[in-house]
Amino acid sequence: MGDIAGNAAKVLGAAKKANTQGAQVVVFPEMVITGYPIEDLALRPAFSKAAKEAVKTLASNLEKNGCGDLLVVVGYLDREEKPLNAVALLHGGKIVARYVKRHLPNYGVFDEFRNFAPGNGTLIVRYLGVDIAVAICEDIWREEGPMAELVARKPGILLVPNGSPFERSKDDLRLKLLQQRCEQVHTPIVYVNMVGGQDDLVFDGDSIVIAKDGIVISRAQQFEEELMISDLTVEMRSATPDLIISDVIKSQDDEVRNEISARLSDEEEVWRALELGLRDYIVKNRLKSVVLGLSGGIDSSLVATIAVDALGRENVFGVLMPSKYSSEHSLVDAEELANNLGISTRKIPIEPAVESFKNLTELKGLAEENIQARVRGALLMGISNQEGHLVLATGNKSELAVGYSTLYGDAVGGFAPIKDLFKVDVWKLAKWRNKIAQLKGEKPPIPENSINKEPSAELRPSQRDSDSLPDYETLDQILEIYVAEGGDAQSIIKRGFSRELVERVITLVDKAEYKRRQYPPGTKVSRIAFGKDRRLPMTSHWRERT
Amino acid sequence: MGDIAGNAAKVLGAAKKANTQGAQVVVFPEMVITGYPIEDLALRPAFSKAAKEAVKTLASNLEKNGCGDLLVVVGYLDREEKPLNAVALLHGGKIVARYVKRHLPNYGVFDEFRNFAPGNGTLIVRYLGVDIAVAICEDIWREEGPMAELVARKPGILLVPNGSPFERSKDDLRLKLLQQRCEQVHTPIVYVNMVGGQDDLVFDGDSIVIAKDGIVISRAQQFEEELMISDLTVEMRSATPDLIISDVIKSQDDEVRNEISARLSDEEEVWRALELGLRDYIVKNRLKSVVLGLSGGIDSSLVATIAVDALGRENVFGVLMPSKYSSEHSLVDAEELANNLGISTRKIPIEPAVESFKNLTELKGLAEENIQARVRGALLMGISNQEGHLVLATGNKSELAVGYSTLYGDAVGGFAPIKDLFKVDVWKLAKWRNKIAQLKGEKPPIPENSINKEPSAELRPSQRDSDSLPDYETLDQILEIYVAEGGDAQSIIKRGFSRELVERVITLVDKAEYKRRQYPPGTKVSRIAFGKDRRLPMTSHWRERT
DSSP states (O other): OOOHHHHHHHHHHHHHHHHHTTOSEEEOOTTTTTOSOOGGGGGOHHHHHHHHHHHHHHHHHHHHTTOTTSEEEEEEEEESSSEEEEEEEEETTEEEEEEEOOOOOOSTTOOHHHHOOOOOSOOEEEETTEEEEEOOGGGGTSSTTHHHHHHHHOOSEEEEEEOOBOOTTHHHHHHHHHHHHHHHHOSOEEEEEOEEEETTEEEEBOOEEEOTTSOEEEEOOBSOOOOOOOOOOOOSSOSOOSEESOOOOOOOOSOOOOOBOOOOOHHHHHHHHHHHHHHHHHHHTTOOOEEEEOOSSHHHHHHHHHHHHHHOGGGEEEEEOOOTTOOHHHHHHHHHHHHHHTOEEEEOOOHHHHHHHHHHSOOOTHHHHHHHHHHHHHHHHHHHHHHOOEEBOOOOHHHHHHTOSOTTTTTOOSBOTTTTSOHHHHHHHHHHHHHHHHHTTOOOSSOHHHHHSOOOOOSSTTOOHHHHSOOHHHHHHHHIIIIISOOOHHHHHHTTOOHHHHHHHHHHHHHTHHHHHTSOOOOOOSSSOSBTTBOOOSSOOOOOOO | OOOHHHHHHHHHHHHHHHHHTTOSEEEOOTTTTTOSOOGGGGGOHHHHHHHHHHHHHHHHHHHHTTOTTSEEEEEEEEESSSEEEEEEEEETTEEEEEEEOOOOOOSTTOOHHHHOOOOOSOOEEEETTEEEEEOOGGGGTSSTTHHHHHHHHOOSEEEEEEOOBOOTTHHHHHHHHHHHHHHHHOSOEEEEEOEEEETTEEEEBOOEEEOTTSOEEEEOOBSOOOOOOOOOOOOSSOSOOSEESOOOOOOOOSOOOOOBOOOOOHHHHHHHHHHHHHHHHHHHTTOOOEEEEOOSSHHHHHHHHHHHHHHOGGGEEEEEOOOTTOOHHHHHHHHHHHHHHTOEEEEOOOHHHHHHHHHHSOOOTHHHHHHHHHHHHHHHHHHHHHHOOEEBOOOOHHHHHHTOSOTTTTTOOSBOTTTTSOHHHHHHHHHHHHHHHHHTTOOOSSOHHHHHSOOOOOSSTTOOHHHHSOOHHHHHHHHIIIIISOOOHHHHHHTTOOHHHHHHHHHHHHHTHHHHHTSOOOOOOSSSOSBTTBOOOSSOOOOOOO
8 A cells, every 4th residue: 555666566567567478458456556545644645746747757668678579468557637436557668548437436435436536438448459358347337337347348358457355255146246247248357456455454365357258267365466378368449449459460379277266265365355354454554473361262263373374473473461351261271372383482470460450449350351351452562562473362253342341441442353244253263264274284373262162351269241232143133234234123033033133232332332432443344344335323312112 | 413303303392492482484404304414323224224214203293283384494315216415394294395405515524425316496386475495404505406407496494404613713614605595586585504513523503594685694603503583675576486385475573683603713713623523422422521631731731621621620630640850840730720720639650560560571661651641541540430430632633643652652632633733723722711710710731831931742851742753833834735635745935834844744643543533532623623624545655855
């Protein structure tokens, strides 16, 4: 994000590599020059100026590096009266054409109608005798507008740069969409998606090339930046182009083996998303290492394991912070996890600090529970300040939904890797990760006991999550309907949950909005994550009648 | 927000009162039935269903309460395929007409294009022989669309319900806009705006009635909910209406004295905004009291004074939390403030808790500075949990801009009343508030020493804000251009600031985005406040070259 020179250099490097491999057209993702989503950076004139200049310089550098014959398609930020989400077509050292995105998504995490003016018209350029059309991301998700107009213009191929964030199972949706569009436009489609983490989004790549009959020719891996070379058959001179760059038909004789990457399982896909989301937040913010509290519970165990996979065990620091309410197994399980992962840990019993607070002011009941969490939070932040590791918050989506967390306590952190995972998915992923280890002949990292024991915050004697919450299997089903599907109370009750329980749960969710506002960012993996996806007032008396 | 039954009851009550005072038409603000802005509540079908039903019931209740002859204009959430920002015209126990907002603001704090579908067409109804047109808020801020169409239709009067949040000096803008529209449409305009706080917005009312020649006939106070009765001359049967409710011309003989409220000074306007914003956050969240740390500095002194004005001194609790680096005058100044305000305080020296942390883990330099702030934060939260007061954060906009605050330390709180005030404005308001007290013959609440002493966080020996920041007069001018005007580095340098200083300041601002994300909400008073007004990535390598 914002590293315009770095991004342009990356594009140049990939284009050179593509050139040596005999490519004729090289397509990069939406806004590859600026990063995506740029949000209100779009409104800063200096930013669009820098982006436009970088694209001009890139065109000239491509020429200087022997890539002037290529057609290179790069997404960038342009600006006329208003900012534009644009792609430039580079050839012969120059920007030869430009296309501006027309359908600007303004739902979910997207604010494009806020940040850009829509383009108009379609673009078809003839290059080596092929009539190449361009559309950007959302343009192909709707039938009206650019898609309908392109169908009428009969291009020979459709290139689509994308910035399409990962959501569970979205890869299946994408392929279906492309096949549907193929049926309409009757051309091959080259769908190129960004890879990498950006704050609470992760882009999973999954670039796809399909032939005009809808058959997949090439498909890139998810979560891996790569240069995918694809060889495909296209119709020549099918349209009336807006611009002829070259009308010389030049078939390609080099043999290219089109590759179709195997699909990932649901668990692996989510794991890779969480891993990349965390890694890129750390790396792109020029940090190196993380610290987190290890309670012996499943949430912190899972986060530690993701962190080790993402950053390497030498960059993950565990802190055991037992209180007088911590059970013996908490320490044993946390130590076992740390041993399995090979990460360094330290043990800091928090009682002296808790006592010192209790000597300073009266803290009973919930106040006493919370002070323990806040002492832990302050210790982790202290270690972070002293040693430079980013603190990871270990809360999951179920807790976040119902407000089962302590502000400035377990909620402290620069990043919250599993904030978009319901508790049932936390268990599922833990089991999956252990199984993968077993299959590889490694020791499963997460202690069985952490997976199997009853969840507890251990902030008072014999506390159990189930004292104040329904069991997670039930809770998560209700949350799935209420939060992720946006369903009403009635629709939840219809699916067999009691009126009383539904009212209790949605009241908890509605009332916890203020806590979520101050929670750290974390990777979105579901259709509706807390954050930009779900914008609700904190002050609200709206309670659904059931 | 969301209290549909309560809002409908309030509308009924006001309509009855208007009826007894001889009113013929009663206009309420935009979305008065639901609250505003409802954000993604718009997307919940149960919510729009409840709002629509409430409007129907209201129409019938108006009739039952002898107000069936009135024309009552209420804003609400409607829904067809998509949610609609609508107003209903109620008469004779029924909804007789509906208008749907056409221009949906999707900039600044607004996400209306996300949440609503735009309406189409205009609405003119004839009532008592007058052709009444309706437009909603943003509709009159643009010349094209509904305004242009209404000009052509020649209504006799234009009614405009609004949800227009307060910004400094916006009242002047509003009047200018109305006068400009008057010149175009040649009718009186009745501009009705909401009053009250909603999360980080405060609506200031300032409802205005102007005659067809642009002269102000009536103008309501800012920040006060009221029923304003206005008597004005209108042209009869000027248009071809969409609906005739009644064609009987009925002039009004009762004598109504139109009132024009005096304008507030800049300082008073901002003060009243901060007061109402805080009070409504507390009251509407069904809380009663607040607690805050008193450092003897100007920020906490100002916040305490606002809180006393907003909530009464019996609802404000001060905590003095000296460390070993606190100067004597810090305690003296804090105690003087508390005495002046008549609020209860307690003194909790934090050293024992700080020491207990230092015994648990190494904390030096910045880590030691921060642990002091975090001990204070945890103490305030502990008192909050124990006694039920909401914690107020006392940070100002200058600090927030450059990241001069400790996450989970001085940044803890449920609300941050002065987060949108630059430091220079903090001083200005403090002096103004003292002067007002003097004029009233009261003791000025804020100690002179708190206003005059050099700002210091007192987290290490002899620390001064100026050790790490430029003086606030300079800093705030740069921030005003960079943050509030969205100006580039170049434009700041052109106004006479050194390249080096500008680079330093804007780098601090850009890098502190992650801290602002976790900061509590607070009342917006400027054109661009941190929060929904300014949406930027946390992870970003964009640095303006100067």
